[in-house]
Amino acid sequence: MKKIYLLALLSSLLFTSMTCEDDYEEPNPYFLDEEGYPSSKWLSSVSQERFRAYVVGNGWRLTHSNGTVINNENDTHYNPSKDEPILPHNLYFSADSIYVFQYETTGNWLSVSSYTYNEANNRITNDLLPKMLLLSSTINSIETIEPIGTNPTGQVVYIHNVYEKMQFYELQSHWYAFKHKAEQTK
Numbered sequence: 001m002k003k004i005y006l007l008a009l010l011s012s013l014l015f016t017s018m019t020c021e022d023d024y025e026e027p028n029p030y031f032l033d034e035e036g037y038p039s040s041k042w043l044s045s046v047s048q049e050r051f052r053a054y055v056v057g058n059g060w061r062l063t064h065s066n067g068t069v070i071n072n073e074n075d076t077h078y079n080p081s082k083d084e085p086i087l088p089h090n091l092y093f094s095a096d097s098i099y100v101f102q103y104e105t106t107g108n109w110l111s112v113s114s115y116t117y118n119e120a121n122n123r124i125t126n127d128l129l130p131k132m133l134l135l136s137s138t139i140n141s142i143e144t145i146e147p148i149g150t151n152p153t154g155q156v157v158y159i160h161n162v163y164e165k166m167q168f169y170e171l172q173s174h175w176y177a178f179k180h181k182a183e184q185t186k
Helices: 002-019 048-055 168-184
Strands: 030-032 038-040 059-069 089-093 097-104 107-118 123-126 132-137 141-150 156-165
Touching: 038 132, 038 141, 048 132, 059 168, 089 168, 107 168
Parallel strands: none
Antiparallel strands: 030 038, 059 089, 059 156, 089 097, 097 107, 107 123, 123 132, 132 141, 141 156
């Protein structure tokens, strides 16, 4: 009798696991606040101390990106195609400026802008990457949400970027390459 009961229990578990398909799609966790800046429903604050300790003074290499449309009316996702105009770039935060190393087929560029960091909403405000949201920071990585333009329907497309901390020699080679390029253009 125990064998029949166990067999029935196992077959019901197997049938249940086969019939329960995962149709649930996680809703877009991002929304636009009252000022039009991206925010997250599940974001925990990154303190000024953590920002200074983990982010400032380090180079950050962009490792991968995922596109999303942040729309308060409906939570639609947007996946960028390979033709999406996403410029590869790396970051460096000093105590008061953000440096963006951009890589293009026409040449490499270094842009510098002052920034402010607001720990209440993890917002990094600057001229180069406006409306930038810091999602997380660890010793070896940071994640951000950055606007990259609009899609054909006029919605702002944001990119979820993941950066890894550069090794010292990588950052030094960036500084050397861009300093050398600046000297050549004089």
